[in-house]
Amino acid sequence: MKQKTLALLTLGIIFGGIFLTMIVGAWTTENTKTPARYTTGSAEGEYNPEDIRGSYTLGEVSTLFDIPTEVLIKAFNLPLDTNPDTFKTKDLESLYSIVAEDIEVGNESVQVFVALYNDLPMVLTDTYLPTQAVELLLSLDRSWSQETIDYLNAHSVIVTISEDSESDKDSALATNESKEPDAESTETNNTTNNSTSTTTSTAQEATTAPKTEPKTEVTTETTTEHKEPLIKGTTTFQQLLDAGIEKAQI
Amino acid sequence: MSKLFKNQPKTLQKKLSIRHYVQFFFFALIGLIAINHTLVETGAGIPFLSDASLHALCPFGGVVTLYNLATLGTFIQKIHMSSSILMILIFILAILVGPVFCSFVCPLGSFQEFLGKIGKTLFKKRYNHFIPQKVHDVLKYLRYVVLILVVYVTAKSGYLMFADIDPYNALFSFWSDEVSVKALIVLGITAILSLFVERPWCKYACPYGALLGLSNKVRIFKIKRVEATCVSCNKCTTVCPMNIDVANKTTVTDLQCISCMACTSEESCPVPETVTLTLEPLNIKKPVSANLNQ
Structure with a gap:
């Protein structure tokens, strides 16, 4: 030949x-925008949030997992005029500044939020959620296990829209005409976040659980406290002062 | 500098073969599609050209998603049906004529080969012979370790974890914020090594090349050397980019062969019809008459 x-x-x-x-x-x-389904366990047949791709829009996540778009927008501290039909979950990564090395809020955060919101089994690793998402989850009428609460508190980060992404914001967020100021996001954006901590948690996938109990069980294996603490909703001013942040900075 | 090009070896002065044109074509095609993918995300785009992601056009994606496809019925993240279709087409080609994907199609292979031309100019006969044969004979199995590792990790995680160190991905998305620093480093190392060794990534690290290399044992058309007409000039061994000792084989079944045709009488062998890509005759044993009578 x-x-x-x-x-x-x-x-x-x-x-x-x-x-x-x-x-x-x-x-x-x-992709066909149809996530995989659970093949075993109590959630068998339901869509698996772990298969949410970065190309999914908030609207698609909302439809597939029956979560109102307003909830997703609030949980991820997005402007109220965010268009859920064009905003992709991967856009979160470029939208938010990274609060610390190896910590980011993105598609995996959406996966975890959806799993916890819908009480679906999921192996929780080191995925971080915005404080708004954590507060929203903890405010649900759900009897969370202490381990899950600990996990959420340890993986809660204050997110701010990065300056770099501000210029691209119009393209990332296909917005509607009205631009109402978001009191909550404004408040959060004004918060100074100089520090963080990393917590390594490994969760065991739950197989069965009563309906009132969350199906996600969390087992914290190791917790490494770094010198710089994570500022959470429960952090007191005294704790900030103890951490070496001056009054003027606060 | 001009002196360097004046004294360039014959390899550079040679007329480009049809394989090189095919390589240029696929390199340009994948490059343009990758650029178009970025442009489309910013609202622009090249008309009549696919804007598929690099992962959607990589046949190895079809391999690493096989486990997920078989167990969950879905593709791993970033991989789509196109990857599986390409995987099947490349396997068909490999069964027919060997890992021709590596030598004619793969843009990363072409990239290394283009850089290798500079290495040949700089180091002349020493090029591609820096690594002792004994070391090479061990290192060439490293890509099978990579293959097993990548397939296992991807199957367990369901994520395209290899993408973080994938030089092919880095080559066509270095301008994007999706590319990882690790992948760029691997690409940089590959590029530097290409100046000393021909196709270093293909030889020692490429998991897909490792898989396709297995086809050399069963392919229908094989590289054959006719001993009767061979003049033992060793040219076929010298030009082989994958360091295969073609001159001492009658049929090349080495796992490293990429069917580039460099050793054939059409390219380097001075004797016509001595090293050729020919049909492997089916080795069907005649049934023993005694068995038939039973």
């Missing part, structure tokens, strides 16, 4: 194959 024949064979099989699969409708380069 000559090189020319080999080249033609290569091009023919690759592009011929692509063409044929396009004709039969099998060729897709984007």
Whole structure:
């Protein structure tokens, strides 16, 4: 076989194959926006939030997991005029400044929030949630286990829209015409966040649990407290002063 | 500098083969699609050109998602049906003519090869011979370790964890904020090594190359050397980018062969029809008559 024949064979099989699969409708380069379902356990048959992709919009997450878009917008401290049909979960990563190295709020945060909000089993690792999401979850009429509460408190971060992303905000957030100031987000954005801590938690996937009990069990294996504490909703001014932050900074 | 190019070896002066044109074509195609993917996200875009993600166009994605597809019925994140289709098409090609994907299609392979031209100019005959053969013979199995590791980790996690160190991804998304620093470092190391060793990533680290390399044992069309007409000039061994000792084989079944045709009579072998890509005759044993009578 000559090189020319080999080249033609290569091009023919690759592009011929692509063409044929396009004709039969099998060729897709984007996901079908249908997450995988749980195959075992009490949630068998339900959509698995771990399969939420970064390309999912808030609107799609809302539809698939039956969570109002307003809840998602509030939980992730987004402006009220955020368009849920265009804002993708991965946009969170570029929208928010990273509060510390290796800590970010993004698609995985949405996965965890959806799992906890809908009481679905999920292995919790080191995923961080905005303080608004944590407060929202803890305010639900749910008897959270102490381990889950500890996990949430340890993985709560104050998120602010980064200056870099401010310029891109219009493209990232396809907004509506009205621009009402968001009191809560304004308050949060004005909060100084100079510090954080990292907490390594490993959760065991729950298999069965009563309806009133959250299905997610959390087992904290190790907790490493760094010198710089995480500022949470429950953090007192005295704790901030103790951490070395001056009154003027506060 | 101009002196450097004046004294360039014959390899650079040679007329480009059809394989090089195919390589340029795929490199440009994937590069343009990657740029278009970024442009589309910013609201612009090149008309009539796919804006698929790099992962959607990587056949190795089809391999690493196999476990998820079989157990959960879904693709791992960032992988789509197109990856699986490409995986099947490349496997068909590999069964027919070997890992031709590596030598004709893979843009990362082409990138290393282009850089290798500079290495050949700089180091001439020493190029691609810095690593002792004994060391090479051990290192070449490293990519199978990488293959097992990548498939296992991806299957367990359900995430495309390899993407963080994937130089192919870094090559076509270095301008994007999605690329990791680790991947850029791996790409940089690969680029530097390419100046000394031909296709270092392909030889020692590429998991997909490792998998496709297995086809060399069963492929239908094989590289064959006709001993009767061979003049033992060793040219075929010297030019082999993957350091295969073609001159001492009658059929090349080495796992490293990428079907680049460099060793053939069409490219470097001075004797016509001596090293060729030919059909492997089916080795069907005749049934023993005694068995038939039973």
